[in-house]
Amino acid sequence: MSEALLEVNALSMRFGGLLAVDQVAFSLQPKEIFAIIGPNGAGKTTVFNCISGFYQPSGGGITLAGSSIAGLGSHNVARRGVVRTFQNVRLFKSMTALENLLVAQHRQARTSFLAGLFNTAGYRRAEQQALDNALHWLDYMGLRAYANRPAGNLAYGHQRRLEIARCMITKPQVLMLDEPAAGLNPQEKKDLQHLIDQLRQQHGVAVLLIEHDMGLVMGVSERILVMEYGKPIAMGTPEAIRHDERVIKAYLGEA
């Protein structure tokens, strides 16, 4: 196996008396599609919040290509190439689809205020590049026709695709998707599965996925980590996970 891109070691997160994440460990290989599943409240989103810098973990380590990113804060983690979507889509709803993609690049580029003020040639070139990138990603996601619509007015499935485009336009190494299939119809779910695979193939991104839709998880993931009550209870290929007794019990126990 090649060297891990992202390593999570003995990760723990405590909220008062609740140990929401307890000794979670896994690694993500370059270009791997890896899913975290588990019943409601298992701690999946909390793991995401720790990795993406929204929470400072109570314990354990998180490294990206060998360097620690634990506790760096969400902006710094994103700048290092680990970006995410949210369970409830978070876009700038009153800005257009195109503007959402331009803002994502500005935040990343830290464009100089003075260069903008004096409208230097370099600044204009960067602006044109940002516009070209944004239009490219709107095309890629089948959203070009909606470029000038406020993001909040787009159909839900389109908002989800725009949110993924907003991540991808920053050229991440790791794309983290938190329940990307929630609220999508069956055709949109199929398209999403194809999209995730395509992003990995064409853009070399590794994907970390939280998802309740087992069809999508089993169809797209190479490996799956199963959590229950904050703890990892199984990890393996979709085939192994499907037949794991603890996993079956965790899910049947929920019904």
Ligand SMILES: Nc1ncnc2c1ncn2[C@@H]1O[C@H](COP(=O)(O)OP(=O)(O)OP(=O)(O)O)[C@@H](O)[C@H]1O
């Ligand atoms: N900021 C917080 N403060 C206190 N408790 C929290 C906080 N965030 C999450 N929790 C608790 O931690 C536990 C794990 O929550 P988390 O959202 O990570 O689970 P999940 O596996 O993502 O669930 P779901 O599938 O429902 O999204 C839950 O008991 C939750 O109530």
